[in-house]
Amino acid sequence: MTGPTGPVPGPVTPAGAAALLRGAREALVVGHVRPDADAAGSAIALATALRRAGTRAVVSFGGPDPAPGTVAVLDPDGVTVPPADAPREPDLLVCCDISSPRRLGDLADRLDSATATLVIDHHASFTGFGTYHLVDPTAPATVLLVRAVLAEFGTPLDPVLSRTLFAGLYTDTGGFRWGGADALRLGAELVDAGAEPRDLLRELTGTRPFAWLAAQATVLAGARREPDAAAGAGLVWAEVDVATATRFRDQTMTLIGQLLATAGDGVAALLTETAPGEWSVSLRGTGTPDLSRVATALGGGGHPAAAGFERAGTRDGLLTLLRAELAPDPCHTMEP
Numbered sequence: 001m002t003g004p005t006g007p008v009p010g011p012v013t014p015a016g017a018a019a020l021l022r023g024a025r026e027a028l029v030v031g032h033v034r035p036d037a038d039a040a041g042s043a044i045a046l047a048t049a050l051r052r053a054g055t056r057a058v059v060s061f062g063g064p065d066p067a068p069g070t071v072a073v074l075d076p077d078g079v080t081v082p083p084a085d086a087p088r089e090p091d092l093l094v095c096c097d098i099s100s101p102r103r104l105g106d107l108a109d110r111l112d113s114a115t116a117t118l119v120i121d122h123h124a125s126f127t128g129f130g131t132y133h134l135v136d137p138t139a140p141a142t143v144l145l146v147r148a149v150l151a152e153f154g155t156p157l158d159p160v161l162s163r164t165l166f167a168g169l170y171t172d173t174g175g176f177r178w179g180g181a182d183a184l185r186l187g188a189e190l191v192d193a194g195a196e197p198r199d200l201l202r203e204l205t206g207t208r209p210f211a212w213l214a215a216q217a218t219v220l221a222g223a224r225r226e227p228d229a230a231a232g233a234g235l236v237w238a239e240v241d242v243a244t245a246t247r248f249r250d251q252t253m254t255l256i257g258q259l260l261a262t263a264g265d266g267v268a269a270l271l272t273e274t275a276p277g278e279w280s281v282s283l284r285g286t287g288t289p290d291l292s293r294v295a296t297a298l299g300g301g302g303h304p305a306a307a308g309f310e311r312a313g314t315r316d317g318l319l320t321l322l323r324a325e326l327a328p329d330p331c332h333t334m335e336p
Helices: 014-023 037-052 069-074 101-107 142-153 159-172 180-192 197-205 211-221 242-247 255-260 291-297 315-326
Strands: 026-031 056-061 092-096 116-121 132-135 224-226 235-240 267-275 278-284 306-312
Touching: 014 037, 014 092, 014 116, 014 132, 014 142, 026 037, 037 056, 037 069, 037 092, 037 142, 037 159, 056 101, 069 159, 069 197, 116 142, 142 159, 142 180, 159 180, 159 197, 211 235, 211 242, 211 255, 235 255, 235 315, 242 267, 255 267, 255 278, 267 315, 278 291, 278 315, 291 306, 291 315
Parallel strands: 026 056, 026 092, 092 116, 116 132, 235 267
Antiparallel strands: 224 235, 267 278, 278 306
16 A cells, blocks of 8 residues: 655644645544544544545544534534444544544554554643644644644635634634634634634534433532642532433533533533443643643543543542542542
């Protein structure tokens, strides 16, 4: 198989990444497991641009969990395929918003079978995997890097591409609450090119079943505050049991924001049981302590103020590990 031509292995610029895309005859573009809008929007935009240039390209997201509804909203052209249908030996594997091989889920084997791997990411916890790296921890979202690659690739923005990129930009910057002038400039460019924030955000948030009100109330009523955790900054946490997570998977992702709103200068944690004994833990804070460090120590990664990890065990066992990473002092006080 003839692999893509381009720069030498290692760090690349957006122009170098575009050269790799041009050299590929078949590309598999992937985002992390349980993709958010940044991972999904980045991957779908790149694969759409590749297809328009005549390259065989598809998007896939590793399991075992199915992709959330966000993917369908952002993929009107149907570039996404289930993992079982993803090519096994692509010329180029493009990993979007992925900081470590573990985040590929059951598509991690493509790292060994692809001719080359390009990683486009903005996580401070990036582990250095893959053949080529376009990684900038100062970028507020991976879609910012993807936009730069598309410009070098010569792909003009249109409403389809603009809405996929805008979705990732808006969500990863907390609705433009952070990200600075670069994020605001890109947002304006995407709106000028056809993204319609009001309609797009309505589709992304969607409607919620009436039963979600009671489920949400149950989760939040079970929240706990530990004021002595995180070196006295405090920890607010809540648990989503496996039955609730299975029934309301897309909705449960919103709960971490409500926990964070009550955490002050402390840390918020949402522990979601994705399968019996399997947990996904989302962490949010102010950047102190560095949640990227905390999550990396527990098998995940992320950013100083937003991170997460997946781990097997019990709820209490995970909380013990989390408390130890946030504050080694074993004396904690828990209150409702």
